[in-house]
Amino acid sequence: MENVIEIKNLTKYYGSFFWKKPVPALHDLTLDIPIGAVFGFLGPNGAGKTTTIKLLMDLIKPSGGEASILGYPPDNVEIKKQIGFLPDEPVFSSYLSANEFLDICARLLGVPSRERKGRIAEVLSIVKMTKHAKAKLGGFSRGMVQRIGIAQAILNRPRLLILDEPLVGLDPHGRQELKDIILHQKAGGTSVFFCSHILSDVEKICDSLGILYEGNLLCAGNLDELLQDTGVRLHIKPEHDKIAKTLLSEASETVKLPDGGWELTFLNNKEVKQTLLGIKEQYKDAVIMIPAKENLEKFFFRKIADATRTN
Amino acid sequence: MKGMNEIGAVAAGTWHRILRMRVVYVLIACVLILIGSAYRYDVLSLGQHRALMVDVSLLLNTLAAILVAISIVFEISREFREGVATTLLSKSLGRTQYLVGKLIGISIAGVVITGLIAIGFGVIFATAFDQVAKTMIMGHLLVMASVIPMSALAILFAIVLPESIAAIVTAIVIWFAHSATTLSGIKIIYGGILPDLNLFNLKAQAAYTYLGGIGGQYLLLAFLWGIVYSIFAMSLAGIIFGYKDLK
C-alpha cells in the first residue's frame, strides 16, 4: 500500500429522490494521498470538501466511483480504529464530561481498557484541556469543543488523521498549537488529510494539496511543485526608474519600495523571461532576478478565478 | 462478543443521558402521587378504589414506558441533527450496532424508570391496602418488558421519518398496536411484521386478582416476543439506515 487514501471517479449527488432534482456535490474525483503526507484540501464553500471527507468516513454513500482508505473500503468498520476524525463543527453529547466523552470514544476506537485512562489524560494534556477534564461539554466554548474534538481524533494514535476545518474556532494561540500537533503527528508517521479555509496555515503545514471547486478537482499535488515556476521577481535598485518603467506593462505586479527601488513580478512567459535575462545582462548589479514563488493564497485565487472563467 | 464493547458504549451513553435528567425523577414522583391519590376515590368509585389504584399504576407506568420509547426518536434525531451521531459513527462502530446500542440504552433506561414506578406503586399499595399480589407484579413486569419493542419501533421510525413526524407516527403505531386485537387472527403478519403490543396488556388481570394469575411462562414468552420483534425492527432499520446519508 503506497497511498493512505485512493479515490477513483468518486461522485456524489444529493437529494436524488425521484421527486427531487439531484444536486451534484462531487464530480468524478480521482485522488491519491501518499503515506506520510499532510494533505490540505482546499476550496470555497460548497466545493465538496466535506462531502469528500464524509464519503471517506462512510457517513454518506457515493453515487458513483470508489474510494479506499488505508487499503479498505470506507464502510469497513474495523479500519476506523486506525483513523482519527474531527468533523466540521463538532458537537458532542453536552451532558457528558470531557473525560466521559473521551472514554466512550476510546471504547469505540478499541483502546484497551487498561490503557484508556492514561491515554485520555495524555490527549487532554496535548490539547491543554487537563483542567477541564471533569467539566461538562455543554459548558464549553467553541474553541474548547474544537480542542476536545482534536483530542478524540488522536486518541487512538491513528495512522491517518482526517480533519474537517480543524482551525475554525481556535484563537491564534490555539491555531499554533494545532499546527504543532499536526506536525507532531506527521513526525510520528501519521498521514494527515484536512481541509481548511485558512490558507496561510495550510501553506505552513501541508506538503501537498488539492483544490476543489464546485465538485471538480482543479489541481492536486506537492505544494512545492504546484507553486514552482509561477514567475520571476525582479528587484530594481533605487535610481533606476528607467528600467522599471520599460517593464511596468509586462509585470503582473509592481511594488515601489520605500527606498525608491522597485519590485516587479512577472508570470512565467518565455518571451518575458528572455527580455529579463537581457536586462540583467545589460544592467548587471542594478537588478536582482529571483525566481518568484507564488504564495498559496494567490495560487488559490488564481485557480478559482480561472475555473470561474472557464465555467 | 465482537462489537459488544461498542454497542455497550453507545447504550451506556444513552441511558446515562436519560437517567441523569432531573425531570425524569420529578415525573416519577408525580406519577406516584397520582397512584396514591387513587386511594381517595373510595366513595366516588363505590369501594372500587383498590382495583382503581392498581389500574392507575399500570396506566401511568404504560404511559411512562411509551414516553421513554418516544424520547428515543428525539434523541436519535438530535444526534443526527447536531452531528453527535457523525462523531460516533466515524469510530469503529457499525450503523446497526449504533441502533442496537441505542435500543439497549433506551430499554435499560425504560426498565429502570418503569421499575421505579412499579416499586413505588408496591410501597403505596402495601401501605394503603395489603400485600401486593403476584398478578400485580406480573402486570408491571409486562409493562416493563413492553419498553423493548416500543423502543425498537421508535428507532425504526426515527430512521425513516423526520423527527416530529416520527414521534407522532410512533405514538399512533404504539396506540394501535395496543388496540388492534381483531388483527390477532392474521397469522405471520400480526406479531411478526405488525407489532402486537396487546400481548403486554393484562391490566384487568392485575387489577382483579380473582380473575386468575399470569404465569411466569407467559411473561417469559412475551419478553421473548419483544426481543424477537425488536430484532425484526432493528434489522429493517439497519437496512434503511445503511443507505442513509448523515449530516
Add this chain to the structure above:
Amino acid sequence: MKKSLITHIIIMIIAAVLGAYLASLLTVQRLEIIKTGSQLSKLPLGGFNKFTSDVQWMLFINYCGGLSAVKKENVGEIYKRLNAILANDPNHEMAYEMGGMMFSVRDPQKAVEIFTRGADNPNLKKNWKLPFYAGFVLTQHLTDQDDPERLKKAEEMFRKALTRDNSMPHVFSALIRTRAKRIAQRKDWRGIPIVNDKHAYLCALFDEWRKSGEISGAGPNEEVFSGESVTVSDFRPRILEAAQKAKASAPTNKYILRTIDEVVKKVLKDDHLCPKCLTVYGPGDKFCSACGTAVEVYGTCPRCKAVMKGSFCSACGCPQKGVAAKPAVAKPAVAKPPAVKPAAKTLIIKPAAKRVNVPKKQ
C-alpha cells in the same frame, strides 16, 4: 448485493416468522388468561379499556347519584352507560350487581340480561349473587312469572348460584320453589301425577336429594359428600316438613302417599315416624305424641322394656343388641312443622361440572 444486506434480510425474515409464531402462541395463552376477550370492546383504546371503564364507572355513579329514581326516561341512558362500562371491563362485578339491581323494578328484562351476562362470565364464576339475582328477578319481578321458559331459566340460575362459593341457604330455597313450580306445571313426576303444590314441593326436594347423591357418585342413598359446595344443613327437617304438609293437604291421596313412602324409605329411613302424621317419635314411645296413633316401639330393653340409654340397660343391666337408641328431638306436628335434629343429615349441593381452582378473591 452486499453481504451485510443479505445478513440483515435473513435475520429480518427469521425474526418475522419467529415473532409471528410466538405471537400466535401468546394470543392463545392470553385469551385463556383473560377468558372474556370476545366480550371486550373493539374500540381502539390503546389497551386502556380497564381504565376507561373505571372512569365510566365513576361517571356512572355520579350520574346515578343525581337521579331521584330509575324512571322510564332514564332507563335507556343508564343501560347505555352500564353497557359501555361492561364492554370495556366485562369483569366489573359491581357494575353487574348494581346495574342489575337498578333495573330490577323498572325494567326487569334488562336486569335479567345484565345479571345473566355477569353470571355467564367465566371470570366471575365464584360470584353466586349474580345468578341468584337473575333467578330472583325472573321469578319475582316479571309479570308472567309462571312462564315455563322463565322458570327453566330461573332454575338454571339458582342452580348455578348454588354451585358457587359462599352461596347461601336461601338460594336453595329459591331453587326448590322454582323447581316445584315447574313440576306442578308438568303435572307429572316420574310417572306419578302431581296432586297439588305441596306435593310438587316435596317432589322437588326429593329430586334435589337424589341429584346430590348422584353427583357425589356415591348413589342417592348415600350421604358421603365433600368438597366446596353449599351446605344445606336443615335439609332433613325441610323434607320432613314438606312430607307432613303434603300429607296434611290430601291425607288419603294415593299419589302423595306413594311419594311420601318413597321419601321416607330413602331419605328418612333412619327416623322413626308416625305412620299417620309423620311426626318423629322417640325411643320407648308407644303412641304418637302429636296424633295419638299407635307406633312401633323401639329403643327398649328386650328384657325389662325400659328405654335403653347406653350399651347396657340402666334398669336390668341387660346388654343392648344392635344399634344404640338414636336420640331424636320431636315436636308435635299438627300446627307447627316437625323438626329433626339439624345436624343429623346434611344435603350438600355440589357443582355438576369439574371445578377449576381459582385463587380466592383478596
